[in-house]
Amino acid sequence: xxxxxxxxxxxxxxxxxxxxxxxxxxxxxxxxxxxxxxxxxxxxxxxxxxxxxxxxxxxxxxxxxxxxxxxxxxxxxxxxxxxxxxxxxxxxxxxxxxxxxxxxxxxxxxxxxxxxxxxxxxxxxxxxxxxxxxxxxxxxxxxxxxxxxxxxxxxxxxxxxxxxxxxxxxxxxxxxxxxxxxxxxxxxxxxxxxxxxxxxxxxxxxxxxxxxxxxxxxxxxxxxxxxxxxxxxxxxxxxxxxxxxxxxxxxxxxxxxxxxxxxxxxxxxxxxxxxxxxxxxxxxxxxxxxxxxxxxxxxxxxxxxxxxxxxxxxxxxxxxxxxxxxxxxx
Amino acid sequence: xxxxxxxxxxxxxxxxxxxxxxxxxxxxxxxxxxxxxxxxxxxxxxxxxxxxxxxxxxxxxxxxxxxxxxxxxxxxxxxxxxxxxxxxxxxxxxxxxxxxxxxxxxxxxxxxxxxxxxxxxxxxxxxxxxxxxxxxxxxxxxxxxxxxxxxxxxxxxxxxxxxxxxxxxxxxxxxxxxxxxxxxxxxxxxxxxxxxxxxxxxxxxxxxxxxxxxxxxxxxxxxxxxxxxxxxxxxxxxxxxxxxxxxxxxxxxxxxxxxxxxxxxxxxxxxxxxxxxxxxxxxxxxxxxxxxxxxxxxxxxxxxxxxxxxxxxxxxxxxxxxxxxxxxxxxx
Numbered sequence: 152x153x154x155x156x157x158x159x160x161x162x163x164x165x166x167x168x169x170x171x172x173x174x175x176x177x178x179x180x181x182x183x184x185x186x187x188x189x190x191x192x193x194x195x196x197x198x199x200x201x202x203x204x205x206x207x208x209x210x211x212x213x214x215x216x217x218x219x220x221x222x223x224x225x226x227x228x229x230x231x232x233x234x235x236x237x238x239x240x241x242x243x244x245x246x247x248x249x250x251x252x253x254x255x256x257x258x259x260x261x262x263x264x265x266x267x268x269x270x271x272x273x274x275x276x277x278x279x280x281x282x283x284x285x286x287x288x289x290x291x292x293x294x295x296x297x298x299x300x301x302x303x304x305x306x307x308x309x310x311x312x313x314x315x316x317x318x319x320x321x322x323x324x325x326x327x328x329x330x331x332x333x334x335x336x337x338x339x340x341x342x343x344x345x346x347x348x349x350x351x352x353x354x355x356x357x358x359x360x361x362x363x364x365x366x367x368x369x370x371x372x373x374x375x376x377x378x379x380x381x382x383x384x385x386x387x388x389x390x391x392x393x394x395x396x397x398x399x400x401x402x403x404x405x406x407x408x409x410x411x412x413x414x415x416x417x418x419x420x421x422x423x424x425x426x427x428x429x430x431x432x433x434x435x436x437x438x439x440x441x442x443x444x445x446x447x448x449x450x451x452x453x454x455x456x457x458x459x460x461x462x463x464x465x466x467x468x469x470x471x472x473x474x475x476x477x478x479x480x481x
Numbered sequence: 482x483x484x485x486x487x488x489x490x491x492x493x494x495x496x497x498x499x500x501x502x503x504x505x506x507x508x509x510x511x512x513x514x515x516x517x518x519x520x521x522x523x524x525x526x527x528x529x530x531x532x533x534x535x536x537x538x539x540x541x542x543x544x545x546x547x548x549x550x551x552x553x554x555x556x557x558x559x560x561x562x563x564x565x566x567x568x569x570x571x572x573x574x575x576x577x578x579x580x581x582x583x584x585x586x587x588x589x590x591x592x593x594x595x596x597x598x599x600x601x602x603x604x605x606x607x608x609x610x611x612x613x614x615x616x617x618x619x620x621x622x623x624x625x626x627x628x629x630x631x632x633x634x635x636x637x638x639x640x641x642x643x644x645x646x647x648x649x650x651x652x653x654x655x656x657x658x659x660x661x662x663x664x665x666x667x668x669x670x671x672x673x674x675x676x677x678x679x680x681x682x683x684x685x686x687x688x689x690x691x692x693x694x695x696x697x698x699x700x701x702x703x704x705x706x707x708x709x710x711x712x713x714x715x716x717x718x719x720x721x722x723x724x725x726x727x728x729x730x731x732x733x734x735x736x737x738x739x740x741x742x743x744x745x746x747x748x749x750x751x752x753x754x755x756x757x758x759x760x761x762x763x764x765x766x767x768x769x770x771x772x773x774x775x776x777x778x779x780x781x782x783x784x785x786x787x788x789x790x791x792x793x794x795x796x797x798x799x800x801x802x803x804x805x806x807x808x809x810x811x812x813x
Binding site: 313316320429430443 | 770
């Protein structure tokens with residue numbers, strides 16, 4: 152079969168009941184939702200900031216790891232000199248109390264960890280989830296039962312507790328951001344896998360898939376050519392909401408002091424050292440807290456928008472027993 | 482009734498099976514995969530002789546399945562553990578011995594339970610009030626500005642990590658307004674008034690996070706029921722609106738709310754790690770972070786097991802409670 156096979160052409164896919172609306176229609180619906188669009192703009196800005204971190208640092212003329220003893224008042228225990236945590240022409244967002252490191256540069260570099268770990272962990276989750284879901288949906292009964300029960304257990308586990316415990320037994324030499332991606336990725340694929348399995352079971356019984364099998368396509372080819380394109384919409388919907396949850400998890404682990412190790416700047420870690428300064432220097436608390444808030448909220452709004460754009464009924468759908476899943480964010 | 486008992490038994494049996502699998506996975510992850518689990522279990526400050534003793538205690542010379550059987554035997558029946566200077570008996574749910582604290586893990590964790598329970602139970606009361614209240618309000622003001630504002634607020638509340646909410650609340654109520662003391666945990670048995678006063682902020686932080694789900698659940702369930710024929714019939718008969726909502730429409734929302742509460746409470750009992758760390762509450766969650774920092778492996782493993790136990794148990798209890806509230810489930 153070639154790419155021009157009429158059974159796999161976009162029109163044929165769109166005609167099936169489980170298929171998603173066309174890309175143009177989705178884009179139009181998404182554009183109509185102002186909140187989602189605002190979220191997308193914020194995300195683009197944050198991504199640009201992360202990518203251009205060295206450039207922005209050069210523009211301000213500061214280094215993320217340089218100490219500035221002259222910017223803090225050692226007589227007062229290291230409180231930054233000047234109002235609002237030492238905001239001024241030299242240090243655009245002030246300095247870190249105690250050390251005097253420049254906050255703007257550290258926040259900008261922190262965006263790399265936050266977005267990088269959040270997106271990479273989501274990628275790992277989605278890849279494992281699609282693999283396991285497809286295998287469960289297409290495999291024999293034994294394989295399906297085995298994989299489905301494993302998925303159930305993965306979904307029930309409090310992932311934060313497991314992530315913390317796993318981070319404890321890995322040797323200190325292992326690069327921390329990679330470790331975070333792996334731990335979050337390996338613990339969080341259950342939701343994607345469940346969705347993919349359910350979709351696969353529905354799609355498997357449709358005429359166009361049956362036709363492809365009759366035409367001599369093997370299992371693997373059916374999965375790749377016929378099923379994956381139709382899985383894109385439900386997976387994208389779910390993925391859009393996985394990203395903010397992963398970003399929050401990374402911030403949480405770094406906040407607890409078991410994520411990214413200093414001196415690598417990370418928002419969660421800055422926030423945890425800020426809690427000891429929250430009365431003397433509120434600016435130091437508000438900056439990382441505000442950034443984590445804005446980032447997570449922007450991704451959530453966009454995800455919510457994508458969900459409604461792909462399936463307008465989803466917004467009013469009743470959350471049933473299947474949605475009783477606890478995300479370990481407490 | 483027999484049908485229901487059979488359902489409950491089947492559900493509990495399944496939970497036991499999951500727990501068994503979980504214990505195998507945890508044992509494999511923490512005592513088989515690492516290169517030298519004895520060194521890990523003993524901690525970074527142990528001498529070689531002490532590590533050898535721990536190695537003998539864990540039975541690392543034996544095949545893996547014998548080691549696991551020993552571990553499981555300790556969990557279910559109890560066993561004798563070596564303390565480094567001698568041996569002592571370790572009762573039924575034996576989670577091992579913390580060589581760093583010189584204490585059995587089970588009793589270490591038992592000391593931490595009251596703080597975690599205080600946090601979880603108080604927060605649950607608050608999130609139920611907040612969640613059901615806002616859900617009810619936004620369902621009754623369906624389509625209006627109140628609903629829009631409440632929907633946005635619950636979306637934000639659920640999206641923001643709990644430590645951000647907590648810090649912002651602390652900044653507002655402790656630093657700016659000065660209404661509350663900086664939270665420091667006071668046991669209930671010492672001083673009930675101070676206990677509650679110091680827990681207000683942690684409770685509120687958790688409630689803001691959790692109430693969003695309950696709000697959405699209440700709202701959608703209420704809207705669904707209000708659109709049904711029997712509700713229209715009640716109204717046509719002249720039943721008062723308050724009674725229509727309170728007696729009939731809200732009833733449909735009760736089973737999922739009970740089930741979700743059981744589930745959330747189970748997870749909280751495993752320790753609200755972030756909340757406890759932020760507010761310095763000496764519960765199970767804070768003990769997890771502390772023992773990871775000091776590399777106290779037996780405590781870490783014990784905590785993972787306990788958390789897993791609470792979650793699996795809560796899942797089973799939630800299903801059974803759901804069946805009690807809505808008998809149709811049993812037949813499915």
